Amino acid sequence: xxxxxxxLPAALLLSLLSLLSxxxxxxxxxxxxxxxxxxxxxxxxxxxxxxxxxxxTGAADDxxxxxxxxxxxxxxxxxHTETGDGVMRMRPATDGFAxxxxxxxILARGGDHIMLMGLAGGFxxxxxxxxxxxxxxxxxxxxAIPVDTERGAQP
Numbered sequence: 413x414x415x416x417x418x419x420l421p422a423a424l425l426l427s428l429l430s431l432l433s434x435x436x437x438x439x440x441x442x443x444x445x446x447x448x449x450x451x452x453x454x455x456x457x458x459x460x461x462x463x464x465x466x467x468x469t470g471a472a473d474d475x476x477x478x479x480x481x482x483x484x485x486x487x488x489x490x491x492h493t494e495t496g497d498g499v500m501r502m503r504p505a506t507d508g509f510a511x512x513x514x515x516x517x518i519l520a521r522g523g524d525h526i527m528l529m530g531l532a533g534g535f536x537x538x539x540x541x542x543x544x545x546x547x548x549x550x551x552x553x554x555x556a557i558p559v560d561t562e563r564g565a566q567p
Contacts, residue, residue: 442469442470442472442474442549442550443466443467443468443469443470443474443511443547443550443553444466444467444468445464445465445466445467445545445553445555446464446465446467447463447465448462448464448555448557448558449462449464449557449558449559449560449563450462450463450528450541450543450557450558450559450560451463451521451535451560451561451563452531454534455534455536456534457534457535458529458530458531459484459528459529459530460484460528460531460535460541461490461521461525461526461527461528462519462525462526462528462541462543462557463519463520463521463525464519464555464557465517465518465519466509466511466516466517466519466545467511467515467516468511468512468513468515468516469514470514470549471513471514472513472549473510473512473513474510474511474513474547474549474550475507475508475509475510475547475548475549476508476509476511476517476546476547477508477547477548478508478546479526479543479544479545479546480543480544480546481528481542481544482532482542483528483531483533483535483542483543484528484530484531484532485529485530485532486528486529486530487526487527487528487529488526488527488529489508489509489524489526489527490502490503490505490524490525490527491503491504491505491509491524492522492523500522502527504527505524508548509524511547526543528541535559536559536561537559537560537562538558539558539559540557540558540559541556541557541559542554542555542556542557543555543557
């Protein structure tokens, strides 16, 4: 009985396949998060928000598509838009936030941010809130965000 040998060793085949399809391996290394903090309006607050700077050091655009946290019943990406009468209104950012290659996205009060609704407990100054961000390319990144109830609005 003749033995059939594979044309390519398995390791070489896997290496070649990885070149043919886009890979997420290492993509999380291209997302750098800085200056993250969370706020709640008081110890009995039912909602809070988180802010940060998200930098993309990679060569490809990425997109923050979702957020999750056990600290809240519902966690969403939010933005502000101007209504026809000049009033700013907060609304869910259903398409997420683009993070351009070599660029950054600032999540700040009065703009794009993470909204935490139905808080499981109050946020006290110095506490941390664990949040998992989901990116199209970088995948999931989990952060322990410090609660800073004394921080003022950032420029």
